Amino acid sequence: SPAEPFSITGGTCISLPVTLAAAETCTIEISFMPTVLGDFSDQIVITSNATSNPDTVRLSGRSNFELLVVPTLNGWGLLILTMLLFGIGGLLIRIKATR
Numbered sequence: 067s068p069a070e071p072f073s074i075t076g077g078t079c080i081s082l083p084v085t086l087a088a089a090e091t092c093t094i095e096i097s098f099m100p101t102v103l104g105d106f107s108d109q110i111v112i113t114s115n116a117t118s119n120p121d122t123v124r125l126s127g128r129s130n131f132e133l134l135v136v137p138t139l140n141g142w143g144l145l146i147l148t149m150l151l152f153g154i155g156g157l158l159i160r161i162k163a164t165r
Contacts, residue, residue, distance in 0.1 A: 068108045071100040072125050083113075100129035 067074060067082055074080055076095035084092060100106060105128050112121040139147060 068110060068125055071098055071106055072108050073097050096125060098127040103129050
């Protein structure tokens with residue numbers, strides 16, 4: 067199995083190792099989900115009785131995403147954001163008009 071950030075996420079050969087009969091096939095779906103910036107590589111080695119034994123499938127990926135910083139809000143910040151989203155201006159106008 068490949069190491070993180072690569073992982074087997076589907077296909078017909080999810081559990082490895084697998085033994086195939088003659089003329090039998092299988093698929094392996096690999097996902098790349100990095101959590102840090104950088105270049106990554108790994109490989110999957112396929113052992114068989116073929117003359118090319120072992121066969122190697124090389125995996126590589128580059129993570130170049132920007133980390134997103136999401137601010138957190140305390141109670142007051144959340145209250146102000148809620149009032150802005152729900153239109154505090156309209157509430158103030160209604161209160162003023164009813165007096």
